[in-house]
Amino acid sequence: MADPELKDLPELVAPPAEPAEQAEFDEENRLKADYVDSVRAALDEGDDTLVYELVEPLHPADIADLFELLNPERRKLLARAITDLLSGEVIAELNDYVRDDMLEALPASAVAEIAEQLDTDDAVQLIEDMEPADQRAVLDALDPEDRAVIENALSFPEESAGRLMQRELVAVPEHMTVGDLIDYMRERDELPTDFWEVFIVDHTHRPVGSCQLSWILRAPRHVKLTDVMKRDQTLIPVNMDQEEVALRFQKYALISAAVVDGSGRLVGQLTVDDIVHIISEEAGEDALLLSGAGEGDINEPIREAYAARVRWLIANLATASVASFIISRFEDVIAQMVALAVLMPIVAGIGGNAGTQTLAVTVRALATNQLTASNTWRAVRRELSIALLNGISIAVVIAVAVSLIFGVWQNGGPVDLAWHLGMVIGLAMMANILIAGIAGVLVPLTLERLRVDPAISSSIFVTMTTDSMGFLAFLGLAVATGLVG
Structure with missing residues (x-):
């Protein structure tokens, strides 16, 4: 039963918004193809009323997804049909390329109106x-x-804390009490709509602590803020790179953090919702850089995607010529035994995969600060140990398999030539996997020391190393052990 003393109080909290009709989503919360087709059909027929009715129940993030699923021509039609639904929240959720296309079609005054929201x-x-x-x-x-x-x-560098930070925050002087702060927040209409933390500053506007709203609500009014505030803050320099900012949030489990300028004055705040996007972007960026796929965005213009990928392929073409040169030095050897040509790609391929595994682990460790100058050689020894174990295991398997496959059974046992071939490829495989392990960890470490992003070019050098050394080890051992003359 409701308390009669409370029945006349105004409802301070708005009821939660009704969720969009689940018929529009599949089990993974993605817009269904049938729903998107319905919107396409309504757009093609020019039925703006139906388009509006279909889109109105969607959350702004889902409206942004809908724009990204349409081609550029239909995006413009959709924007015209749902103009008053095209809020700043929708624009903020759009893919960069889609947003740029839409903004180009809008006058400056319309873009300014969106920015002000x-x-x-x-x-x-x-x-x-x-x-x-x-x-x-x-x-x-x-x-x-x-x-x-x-x-x-x-005016701040791209991808820096100064670009990312919010200027909307609550900062109060350290002489206030809890009661003063509560009254202040109730009286000021210009305060941010949503905030989680209040920053306490001294007379020079330098942060000296912070108070979570939950602490403020539970503390007596007469208590001074300096008695309940958290003093051990994590302060973010305004020029700090966004990747380092994300690592700070992850390491210290932050919800928000103060951003300070060169003199230590409070200039803004960062919140975890911004950091989630950064972590996702940085992780995807490193993976795409390793593969040479450019931005890796399906909305990226074809010309830009082509330019990014073809550079990578040309670089690979140049490094592949090194492996081809090594093969050409053993032309006569390969001509004597066709089996060598058949097995060469296996040695290079397995070595390349082993190098990629080590490379991925190393680049991630560097990006997340797990691998630093203090534990470099421990990491190198670890990867070499793994490479040695992998090399022995794969060498045994490939040696036995090649011996049996290429052996000609006579008098109940395989000929010596098949076992000799198996031994050669086994030793070559073990050597190449060890080389791959060394290259996979030392190449990115070297690039990091040279202040080159290891995610950009490491894979080219590692692939070149494993291909070249794999062919050299296999063909060189074939000659050195007398398998071929």
């Missing part, structure tokens, strides 16, 4: 990649206060 970090992300002339037009269309904030953010 967003938090500063999202507004900066919206504007930063625009052409200089378009960017200037949008900034001129903003009100002076918003323009000054965004221009300040754009």
Whole structure:
């Protein structure tokens, strides 16, 4: 039964929004193909009313997904049909390429209106990649206060804390009590709509601590903020790279963190929702760099994707010529025994896979600061131990298999030539896997020391090493052991 003393109180918390109809989603919470086809058909027929009815129940993030599933022509039609649903939240969730296409079709005043709906970090992300002339037009269309904030953010390096941070925060002087803070927050309409932490600053606006809202609500009004605040803050320098910021959040399990300028003054805050996007971007970026797939975005323009991938393929072509040169030095040897040509790709292929495994582990360890100068040689010894065990195991398997497959059974036993071939490929395989382990860890470490991103070019050098050394070990052992003359 409801308390009669509470029945006349206003409802302070809005009821949760009704979820979108589940008929529009599959079991993995993706928009169903049938639903997307219905939207396409309505767009093609010019039935904007039906399009609006279909899209209205969706969450802004799902509307963004819908835009990404359509081709560029239909995106423009959809934007026109659901203009008042095209909020800043939808724009902020859009894929970068899709968003850029849509913004190009909008006047500067419309883009400025969208930017004003967003938090500063999202507004900066919206504007930063625009052409200089378009960017200037949008900034001129903003009100002076918003323009000054965004221009300040754009003055920081790309992918830095200064670009990512939100300027909307709650900061109060250290002399306040809990009661003073509660009254302050109730009286100020200009405070952020959503915040989790209050920053306590001294007279120079340097953060001295922070208070979570849960602590404030449970503390008596007369208690000073300095008595309940957390003093051991993790402060983020404004020029820190976003990848390092993400590692700080992950390491210290942060929900939010203060961003400070060179003099230690509080200039903004970062929240975990921004960091989740960064972690996802950085992880995907490293994987794509290792494969040479460019941005790896299906919405990336064909010309840009081509330019990114063809450079990688040309580099691979150059390194593959090294392996071809080694093979050419053993042309006469291969001509004497065709089995060598049949087995060569196995040695190189397995070595390449072993190198890729070690390389992936090493690049990830470097990216997450698990591998540093203090434990480099321990990591090298570990990878060599794994490579040795893998090499012995694979060598035994391939030696026995080759001996049996190429053996000609006579008088109840295989001929010596088959066992000789098996021994040679086994030894070559073990040597190449060891080489792969060494290359997979030392190549990225060397590039890291040279301040080159190891994710960009490591795989080229590792592949070249395993291919070249695999062929050299196999064919060289064939000659050295007398398998061929």
